[in-house]
Amino acid sequence: MSLSLPMLQILLSLVDEDRHGYGILLEIESRTGETRLGTGTLYTALKRLLGKGLIEEALDRPVTELDDPRRRYYRMTAAGREAAEHEAARLARVVGMAREKELLS
Numbered sequence: 263m264s265l266s267l268p269m270l271q272i273l274l275s276l277v278d279e280d281r282h283g284y285g286i287l288l289e290i291e292s293r294t295g296e297t298r299l300g301t302g303t304l305y306t307a308l309k310r311l312l313g314k315g316l317i318e319e320a321l322d323r324p325v326t327e328l329d330d331p332r333r334r335y336y337r338m339t340a341a342g343r344e345a346a347e348h349e350a351a352r353l354a355r356v357v358g359m360a361r362e363k364e365l366l367s
Contacts, residue, residue, distance in 0.1 A: 263314075263345055263348070264352070265346070266307065268299055268303050268304070268307040269307045269310065269311055269316075270346060270349050271290045271294070271297055272286055272290075272304070272307055272311060272317070273316065273342055273343075273346040274293070275289040275293070276317060276337060276338040276342070277346070280322065280335045281335065282333040282334060282335050283304055283333070283334070283336075284333075286336070287299055287301075308336065311336075312336075314341075314345075315339055315342075316338070316339060316345050317339060317342050318336070318337060318339055319335065319336060319337075320336060320337040322335070323335065
């Protein structure tokens with residue numbers, strides 16, 4: 263299964279902890295320094311990831327003082343981890359081909 267770049271970025275943001283939508287956006291921006299997802303793109307991708315069983319809504323919540331009950335937290339499923347690993351390997355092969363063609367050093 264091939265993942266769109268926004269879907270892969272969301273999965274990468276969920277590797278180390280559960281996050282809510284805005285937290286996902288902040289983590290992607292912090293990690294990439296350039297990728298900025300719009301909220302429409304984010305929530306469309308989240309809906310697709312949920313539908314494919316690659317993420318699920320997390321039931322664990324932060325302490326009440328740090329939480330907003332309107333937030334939905336997401337976590338990656340085992341299938342999501344497998345899909346992210348597969349997509350990362352596919353992209354690594356593409357980078358290898360680009361190096362062979364001397365597009366990258």
